Amino acid sequence: GFLFLGVSVSSIGILRLNRNIQKAHEKLQAEVEVRKKTEKRLRESKDKFELLVKSLPSPVYKGQVDWTVDFLDEKVEKLTGYPLLDFITRRRRWCDVVHPEDIELVKKNFIQALKTNKSYFRTYRIKTSEGEIRWVEDRGQIICDNNDEVIHIIGVFNDITEQKLADEEKRAMEAQLYQSEKLASVGQLSAGIAHEINTPTQFVGDNVLFLRESFEDIARVIDTYTKLLEVNKEKETNTEITKKLDEIIEEVDLEYLMEEIPKAIEQSLEGVERIATIVRSMKKFAHPGTEEMVPSDINEAIKNTIIVCRNEWKYVSEVITDLDESLPPVPCKIAEINQVILNMVVNAAHAIEEVLGENPQKKGTITIKTRKNDKYAEIIISDTGKGIPEDLRSKIFDPFFTTKDVGKGTGMGLNLAHNIISEHGGTINVESEVGAGTTFTIRLPLDNVQGSKESKEEMFY
Incomplete structure (x- = not known):
C-alpha cells in the first residue's frame, strides 16, 4: 500500500474507485442522452403542435376567465383584423371584439358550462377592426384543478359568417316559398270560396225579389183595407169594396204570403250570416x-x-x-x-x-x-x-x-x-x-x- 493524501490506499481500493467513477460517468452520460432525447421529443412535439395548429382552418386559443389569452395562433388576425400581438400582450382582450349585445349571453353560457360538464358550444357575433360584423362558432373546454378552480380555457373559433348568410338566404327563400304556397292555396280555394259565397247570395237575392213582389201584393190589400176603414167610419155599408177586398186577398194568396214572408226573411238573414262567416274566416286565414x-x-x-x-x-x-x-x-x-x-x-x-x-x-x-x-x-x-x-x-x-x-x-x-x-x-x-x-x-x-x-x-x- 501507499499513502494518498495521508490515507493508505491499496491497489484494490484504487481499482474499485476507478470502477465507481466510470459507472457514475456512464450513468451521467445516459441521463444526458435521455435528456437530449426528451428535449428532442419536446421540440418535435412542439413543432407538430405548431404544424397542427397552422393546418387547422380556424384559430386555436388558450385563455383565462378574464377574457385574456395565453396562446392564440396567427389566424385570429384574418378573423378579427387585429394584430396577434395585441392579444398576446393582453393589450386587447377577447371581450373587446365580442359584439356588445352578445356579451351577456356568452357569459351566461360560460357559467352554465361551469355548472355542468365544463364544455361549451356557443354562437355569437364579433366586430372586426373595420367594424364588420362576423359570426363565430366557439367550442371549448374549461380546465379545472382538484378544487374545481379554473386553470385555463382551451378552444377553437370557427368563422361561420358565410354559413349564417347562407342560412339567412335560405330562410328568406323559404319565406318566399311559404308565401307562394299560401297564395297558391288561396288561388286554389278562391273558386270554391266564390261558390260558397255565391250559393247564399243567390237565395238571398231570390228572397229579396220575392219580398219585393210580395210587398206590392200586400200593399194592394192594405190599400183596400184602408178604403174599407174609411167607409166604416162613415157607417155605411159598401158591399162592393168588401167584395173587392175578398177578391184581392184570394188573388195574392195572403195566407201563403203571411206564412212564407217570415221564412224568406229568416233565410235571407241566415244567408247573410253565412257569407259574413266565410268572409271572417277567410280574413283570419289570410x-x-x-x-x-x-x-x-x-x-x-x-x-x-x-x-x-x-x-x-x-x-x-x-x-x-x-x-x-x-x-x-x-x-x-x-x-x-x-x-x-x-x-x-x-x-x-x-x-x-x-x-x-x-x-x-x-x-x-x-x-x-x-x-x-x-x-x-x-x-x-x-x-x-x-x-x-x-x-x-x-x-x-x-x-x-x-x-x-x-x-x-x-x-x-x-x-x-x-x-x-x-x-x-x-x-x-x-x-x-x-x-x-x-x-x-x-x-x-x-x-x-x-x-x-x-x-x-x-x-x-
Whole structure:
C-alpha cells in the first residue's frame, strides 16, 4: 500500500474507485442522452403542435376567465383584423371584439358550462377592426384543478359568417316559398270560396225579389183595407169594396204570403250570416300574422280553416271535429299553423276522392281532434283515404314529392308543413294503412312563451 493524501490506499481500493467513477460517468452520460432525447421529443412535439395548429382552418386559443389569452395562433388576425400581438400582450382582450349585445349571453353560457360538464358550444357575433360584423362558432373546454378552480380555457373559433348568410338566404327563400304556397292555396280555394259565397247570395237575392213582389201584393190589400176603414167610419155599408177586398186577398194568396214572408226573411238573414262567416274566416286565414310567436287559439284556427276550404271536402267527405275546449293558447305563428291545417285537410280530401271517384255514392270521413298531452298541444287529423304505401312514407315530407296527377298538387304542401312545425319546435308524425286511411299527429310545445326572443337566446347554449 501507499499513502494518498495521508490515507493508505491499496491497489484494490484504487481499482474499485476507478470502477465507481466510470459507472457514475456512464450513468451521467445516459441521463444526458435521455435528456437530449426528451428535449428532442419536446421540440418535435412542439413543432407538430405548431404544424397542427397552422393546418387547422380556424384559430386555436388558450385563455383565462378574464377574457385574456395565453396562446392564440396567427389566424385570429384574418378573423378579427387585429394584430396577434395585441392579444398576446393582453393589450386587447377577447371581450373587446365580442359584439356588445352578445356579451351577456356568452357569459351566461360560460357559467352554465361551469355548472355542468365544463364544455361549451356557443354562437355569437364579433366586430372586426373595420367594424364588420362576423359570426363565430366557439367550442371549448374549461380546465379545472382538484378544487374545481379554473386553470385555463382551451378552444377553437370557427368563422361561420358565410354559413349564417347562407342560412339567412335560405330562410328568406323559404319565406318566399311559404308565401307562394299560401297564395297558391288561396288561388286554389278562391273558386270554391266564390261558390260558397255565391250559393247564399243567390237565395238571398231570390228572397229579396220575392219580398219585393210580395210587398206590392200586400200593399194592394192594405190599400183596400184602408178604403174599407174609411167607409166604416162613415157607417155605411159598401158591399162592393168588401167584395173587392175578398177578391184581392184570394188573388195574392195572403195566407201563403203571411206564412212564407217570415221564412224568406229568416233565410235571407241566415244567408247573410253565412257569407259574413266565410268572409271572417277567410280574413283570419289570410291574415299575415306576426313574426313573433304569440299565444293563439288553435281550435278557432281549425274551425276557420275548415270553413275556408269547405268546397274542397264537402263533396267527398264529412268533417268531424273533436276539439278540446280546455286546450290552452298555443304559442305559435298562427298564420303558418293555418297553412299547415289547410294543407292537411286538403290532402285528406284528395286522398278520399281518389278512393271514391268523381261521383261518390258514399262520402268518406275526415276527423280532426285536439288535446293537451303533457307539455304539448296535439292536432290529430285522420282520413279514410287510400293510405300511404310503406315504401313512400319516408318520402312524403321531401320537397316536390307527390303522387297526385299533374296540376293536382305542387308536392310542397307536406314539406312546407314539416318545416313550419319543426321551426315551432314541434313534430309531425304519420301513421297509415293502405286501404284504410292515414293519421297525422302534430305536436306543438306549450312552453315556448318567449317566442323568437327565447329562440335567439337558445343559440348561445
